[in-house]
Amino acid sequence: MSGQKHLVDAPAGTFAAGEKVSGEIHSDPVVLAETAVANADGSVSFTFTVPAGLPAGTHTLILTGASGATFQVTGLSVAAQSNAPFAADTNWMSTVTATPAGTAGLAAMVVGGLTLMGVGGGIYLSRRRKASQA
Secondary structure, eight states: TTTEEEEEEETTTTTTTOEEEEEEEETTTTEEEEEEOOOTOOOOEEEOOOTTTTSSEEEEEEEEEETTTTEEEEEEEOOOOOOOSHHHHSHHHHHHSSSSSHHHHHHHHHHHHHHHHHHHHHHHHHHHHHHHHH
16 A cells, blocks of 8 residues: 555665665656665665555566666565555565464475475486486
8 A cells, every 4th residue: 555664675785885775666667755775785675665656567676776786676566456565575584484384384395395306306317217228
């Protein structure tokens, strides 16, 4: 919803230490009023307010440093009814691991993925071995 604040973190090394960072929301550029200053390691925490009248759809947030360095967050979705972004959470890992159920689900997903990779690799090697024996 317009007026709602959101936080985006750019990693270390993205910007120069002390560099002023501004933001824009694209598809049609909407310059944001907020700015931030990069930390000594070049990271920045940029908090912005969703502008009133931001059209529904998918947008990209672009942070730009004074030197021209940029950081993009794609897939910022705005719903027609609420005008609130819901897909710009760049801190999903701490959200997932905040509860025991989330941690267990993440662990199960990792184990399942590794198992599928192992089975697929075994099938590949088995077929390769049979082909080389023929």
